[in-house]
Amino acid sequence: MIDSIKSFMGWFFVTGDPMIYGADASIALASIGIVAVLTYFKKWKWLWQEWLTSVDHKKIGIMYIIAALLMLFRGGVDALMMRTQLTLPNLHFLDAEHYNQVFTTHGTIMIIFVAMPFIFGLMNIAVPLQIGARDVAFPFLNALSFWLFFVGAMLFNLSFVIGGSPDAGWSSYAPYADVEMNPGVGQNYYLLGVQISGIGSLATGINFLVTILKMRAPGMTLFKMPMFTWSILITSVIVVFAFPAFTVALALMTIDRLFGAHFFTIAAGGSPMLWANLFWFWGHPEVYIVLLPVFGIFSEVIATFAHKTLFGYAVMVWSMVAISLLSFITWLHHFFTMGNTAPVNAFFSISTMLIAIPTGVKIFNWLFTLNKGRIQFTTPMLWALAFIPNFTIGGVTGVMLAMAPADYQYHNSYFLVAHFHSTLIAGTVFGIFCGLHYWWPKMFGYMLDETKGKWSFWIFMISFNVCFMPMYFLGLMGMTRRMYTYPAGLGWTPINVVMTIGAFGMGAGFVLMAYNIIWSAMHGKKDATGDPWNGRTLEWSTASPAAEYNFAHIPEVSERDAFAVTKEKRKAGNAGTVKSYAPIHMPNNTGIPVIMASFMFVAGFGCVFEWYWMAIPGVIGVIACMIARSFVYNDHHYISVEEIKRTEAATGRLS
Amino acid sequence: MTESTLSLHEKDRSKMPLEYTTEEGDLRIVGFWIFLAAELVLFGTLFGTYLVLQSHTAGGPTAKDLFEIGPVMAETIVLLVSSFTCGLSTIELRRHNKKGLIGWLIVTILLGLVFVGLEVNEFYTYAVHEGAPISRSAFLSGFFVLLGTHGCHVSLGIIWIIGILLQLGKRGITPVTARKAFMAGLYWHFLDVVWIFIFTAVYLTGLVI
Numbered sequence: 064m065i066d067s068i069k070s071f072m073g074w075f076f077v078t079g080d081p082m083i084y085g086a087d088a089s090i091a092l093a094s095i096g097i098v099a100v101l102t103y104f105k106k107w108k109w110l111w112q113e114w115l116t117s118v119d120h121k122k123i124g125i126m127y128i129i130a131a132l133l134m135l136f137r138g139g140v141d142a143l144m145m146r147t148q149l150t151l152p153n154l155h156f157l158d159a160e161h162y163n164q165v166f167t168t169h170g171t172i173m174i175i176f177v178a179m180p181f182i183f184g185l186m187n188i189a190v191p192l193q194i195g196a197r198d199v200a201f202p203f204l205n206a207l208s209f210w211l212f213f214v215g216a217m218l219f220n221l222s223f224v225i226g227g228s229p230d231a232g233w234s235s236y237a238p239y240a241d242v243e244m245n246p247g248v249g250q251n252y253y254l255l256g257v258q259i260s261g262i263g264s265l266a267t268g269i270n271f272l273v274t275i276l277k278m279r280a281p282g283m284t285l286f287k288m289p290m291f292t293w294s295i296l297i298t299s300v301i302v303v304f305a306f307p308a309f310t311v312a313l314a315l316m317t318i319d320r321l322f323g324a325h326f327f328t329i330a331a332g333g334s335p336m337l338w339a340n341l342f343w344f345w346g347h348p349e350v351y352i353v354l355l356p357v358f359g360i361f362s363e364v365i366a367t368f369a370h371k372t373l374f375g376y377a378v379m380v381w382s383m384v385a386i387s388l389l390s391f392i393t394w395l396h397h398f399f400t401m402g403n404t405a406p407v408n409a410f411f412s413i414s415t416m417l418i419a420i421p422t423g424v425k426i427f428n429w430l431f432t433l434n435k436g437r438i439q440f441t442t443p444m445l446w447a448l449a450f451i452p453n454f455t456i457g458g459v460t461g462v463m464l465a466m467a468p469a470d471y472q473y474h475n476s477y478f479l480v481a482h483f484h485s486t487l488i489a490g491t492v493f494g495i496f497c498g499l500h501y502w503w504p505k506m507f508g509y510m511l512d513e514t515k516g517k518w519s520f521w522i523f524m525i526s527f528n529v530c531f532m533p534m535y536f537l538g539l540m541g542m543t544r545r546m547y548t549y550p551a552g553l554g555w556t557p558i559n560v561v562m563t564i565g566a567f568g569m570g571a572g573f574v575l576m577a578y579n580i581i582w583s584a585m586h587g588k589k590d591a592t593g594d595p596w597n598g599r600t601l602e603w604s605t606a607s608p609a610a611e612y613n614f615a616h617i618p619e620v621s622e623r624d625a626f627a628v629t630k631e632k633r634k635a636g637n638a639g640t641v642k643s644y645a646p647i648h649m650p651n652n653t654g655i656p657v658i659m660a661s662f663m664f665v666a667g668f669g670c671v672f673e674w675y676w677m678a679i680p681g682v683i684g685v686i687a688c689m690i691a692r693s694f695v696y697n698d699h700h701y702i703s704v705e706e707i708k709r710t711e712a713a714t715g716r717l718s
Numbered sequence: 719m720t721e722s723t724l725s726l727h728e729k730d731r732s733k734m735p736l737e738y739t740t741e742e743g744d745l746r747i748v749g750f751w752i753f754l755a756a757e758l759v760l761f762g763t764l765f766g767t768y769l770v771l772q773s774h775t776a777g778g779p780t781a782k783d784l785f786e787i788g789p790v791m792a793e794t795i796v797l798l799v800s801s802f803t804c805g806l807s808t809i810e811l812r813r814h815n816k817k818g819l820i821g822w823l824i825v826t827i828l829l830g831l832v833f834v835g836l837e838v839n840e841f842y843t844y845a846v847h848e849g850a851p852i853s854r855s856a857f858l859s860g861f862f863v864l865l866g867t868h869g870c871h872v873s874l875g876i877i878w879i880i881g882i883l884l885q886l887g888k889r890g891i892t893p894v895t896a897r898k899a900f901m902a903g904l905y906w907h908f909l910d911v912v913w914i915f916i917f918t919a920v921y922l923t924g925l926v927i
């Protein structure tokens with residue numbers, strides 16, 4: 064009995080590596096610490112009522128961002144571990160197996176649990192405010208999306224200490240990821256963690272699509288929307304059409320592994336190439352899901368700090384539409400070398416290169432927006448300005464990779480790794496940092512410190528180049544991706560040393576940013592006006608942070624840059640008419656989303672270990688929550704006129 | 719007078735069918751259509767997978783060996799009739815006839831149950847009697863998962879409609895219950911359309927080719 068418990072524990076918990084014990088200890092300590100603090104300050108009720116059950120898009124946005132920052136930390140530690148291992152030839156900091164796990168979790172976490180949720184967080188904060196709405200179309204579903212993402216992320220991260228991490232790469236190619244070659248629970252964690260959060264992402268796509276299509280303030284026609292809102296509209300369409308394919312791909316591989324089916328196996332007629340196709344049919348649009356929104360953020364920030372309207376608004380929109388359509392017909396460029404015929408490669412080569420055209424158009428539009436503007440070098444603006452050249456390098460090398468014959472040379476080398484980090488870091492990460500600094504006062508009512516912000520920007524941006532510029536050359540010198548060590552004497556060592564220095568520099572930049580967040584929480588400048596940047600769009604017309612109901616009166620819009628126009632009118636002495644308040648109808652908080660997601664976690668964990676006694680009750684719990692929700696009828700309340708008056712007076716907005 | 723959470727696109731709602739008379743109902747129905755679009759991609763992917771793997775029988779039973787037109791026709795007719803009765807329920811909904819609505823919905827889910835029963839029986843026959851379980855070949859994996867996904871959708875639809883029936887019984891036809899009944903109808907018809915594709919792409923081509 065004791066022995067069997069012992070052997071179970073030895074298999075259930077990952078053992079053997081001192082780093083893992085360190086992680087176990089720090090996870091345990093952090094959890095105990097959180098529980099202790101919450102209990103000591105009697106904050107449980109507050110946590111439940113104000114956050115866990117909230118359906119307010121602003122709070123959900125903040126929760127997304129906090130979770131994404133934590134995940135960025137984990138993914139960043141993974142990156143630094145890899146870079147440490149590769150600094151010099153023949154190091155034994157990580158062994159081969161461990162290295163495989165680390166690049167797999169790094170890639171998956173960065174894409175699925177950092178880039179996407181960070182963007183979802185920012186769009187939750189900004190989009191309803193930008194379109195003059197009081198919430199998203201489906202607040203309940205919005206909370207559910209967040210909690211599904213959250214439990215998916217937790218499930219995935221648990222693999223590190225319980226059962227073992229996946230090691231088949233973030234793209235999890237079959238047949239390696241299938242059960243014969245990859246037994247154990249690691250790959251199951253990948254499949255279920257990503258699946259659960261993916262369902263949440265799909266729901267978010269539907270939610271924002273309806274919100275933007277149906278809930279804009281009167282007068283805000285589609286072509287008067289802020290550019291960030293446009294980018295989210297288009298992104299939502301991509302989400303709705305790309306994610307179901309991924310849902311299916313993940314489900315099929317799960318069925319292969321759990322129930323012995325043969326979709327992607329080599330035996331019994333399965334087709335490993337089918338996985339590659341399904342994965343990238345989602346995977347390529349996915350990179351635009353994390354890119355188009357930051358294009359939107361940069362458009363807002365560049366226009367605001369150049370003090371001009373965006374140059375070429377309609378062209379900006381149409382180029383995003385073109386990118387979104389093209390993004391669905393380029394997936395094969397990820398496997399030019401895997402035995403397609405020449406005409407097929409030629410088609411996908413050309414379709415990929417075509418994407419450079421609308422993207423280039425957008426770059427020029429940003430430059431023309433800057434042209435003759437009164438440029439103000441705030442922290443968000445620095446991130447936006449740095450994006451333009453750094454991202455362009457990623458774009459140009461992307462076109463190089465798109466040439467199928469040349470890709471036989473570049474494929475799976477560090478040239479590729481450098482390319483996608485140039486787009487993902489200089490695009491997505493610069494963009495989310497830009498948006499974070501830009502909307503921070505709107506989220507919390509105080510500013511992040513500018514000096515510290517600029518320092519963290521310069522350290523991060525320069526280190527990024529120190530790390531990833533040399534990487535292109537390393538790729539051309541023949542170092543391939545996903546290799547855990549290399550022999551001396553190939554001339555790779557100096558570049559690897561420089562890259563590791565750059566990587567730690569980026570870590571330092573991130574730490575400084577985290578410090579800035581903590582420092583500013585205590586000493587940050589209050590944002591009393593709600594409009595600290597002299598913004599152009601409606602989110603800046605509300606208080607910082609905005610009231611629960613966002614707008615006491617739904618704004619009326621007549622032109623683009625609606626708030627800039629209002630401010631000009633006010634200057635000209637036209638203050639608009641004073642209207643009386645009416646009670647506002649708002650959704651109630653509800654605990655169902657977090658409970659339902661918890662059942663999903665139980666079901667997912669059960670499936671990971673093929674413990675159906677656990678998985679089936681989990682699924683039943685999920686269905687029970689859905690039924691319970693269906694029977695809830697009074698899910699709204701009214702905010703009274705007195706309360707509106709009180710809230711508005713508190714921020715000096717009583718008209 | 720109250721202002722709703724939602725911005726007001728002025729539109730005369732009182733002339734619309736009941737399920738569209740509130741802003742919220744309108745939003746949800748639009749959202750549901752978009753959800754169905756996503757479902758379309760989901761089934762499209764499953765169809766694509768099935769068609770790729772159809773010939774990968776790995777020496778096991780082929781479509782021709784397994785499929786029999788009799789049970790398949792029975793499933794098809796039952797499901798198509800259920801779609802028709804579901805349509806009748808929507809007509810009764812428009813007439814604000816609670817009894818008719820509930821009655822036709824009950825007929826619909828009974829037919830749905832028969833369909834699920836027939837399908838389970840078909841699966842059972844293949845897997846147990848004909849030596850063709852999901853793990854036998856890639857073709858069978860594709861077959862069971864495509865049809866199983868459809869069958870699960872029908873089953874969930876049945877549970878959902880039972881929930882709506884209870885609410886209709888308790889509250890009668892209100893803008894909210896009308897919306898739910900209407901959306902369940904959309905869902906049911908959608909599953910019917912998927913079945914027609916299954917009938918063509920799986921059974922007919924399987925029997926002929």
Ligand code: HEM
Pocket residue numbers: 139142143145146166167169170171173174177178231232233234480484487488491492530543544545546566569570
């Ligand atoms: C501190 C910044 C970062 C550093 C130093 C870094 C470093 C690395 C390294 C060393 C690898 C493994 C290369 C290999 O062995 O093949 C890698 C892979 C990867 N990284 Fe990063 N990375 C960083 C940030 C990011 C970010 C922000 C993202 C995405 C938003 C990202 C996405 C990926 C992906 C998708 C892979 C591929 C994983 C795989 O091969 O399965 N990385 N990164």
Ligand SMILES: [Cu+2]
Pocket residue numbers: 346347350393394396397
């Ligand atoms: Cu791609």
